[in-house]
Amino acid sequence: MFKDGKPYIKDIVAGKTIASPLNGGFNLAVNITFASKEDMNYYDSEDEAHKALLQMVDMKADTPTVVTF
Numbered sequence: 642m643f644k645d646g647k648p649y650i651k652d653i654v655a656g657k658t659i660a661s662p663l664n665g666g667f668n669l670a671v672n673i674t675f676a677s678k679e680d681m682n683y684y685d686s687e688d689e690a691h692k693a694l695l696q697m698v699d700m701k702a703d704t705p706t707v708v709t710f
Contacts, residue, residue, distance in 0.1 A: 642688060648676075649675060650676075650680070651675060652672075653671065656670060
């Protein structure tokens with residue numbers, strides 16, 4: 642993923658969750674590390690690939706996403 646000609650996602654790691662009441666019923670977890678909070682905001686609101694992904698998976702989870710900095 643590029644913004645202004647430079648990569649803005651530093652790392653992406655995805656994997657299956659373990660059976661636990663803490664997983665909220667989800668069976669996949671994804672950790673995305675951004676270069677800055679500004680880049681995270683860009684991904685959330687402007688990145689076309691992210692918009693397409695959200696449409697594809699119809700993201701309507703009742704459980705909030707965990708975001709850490």
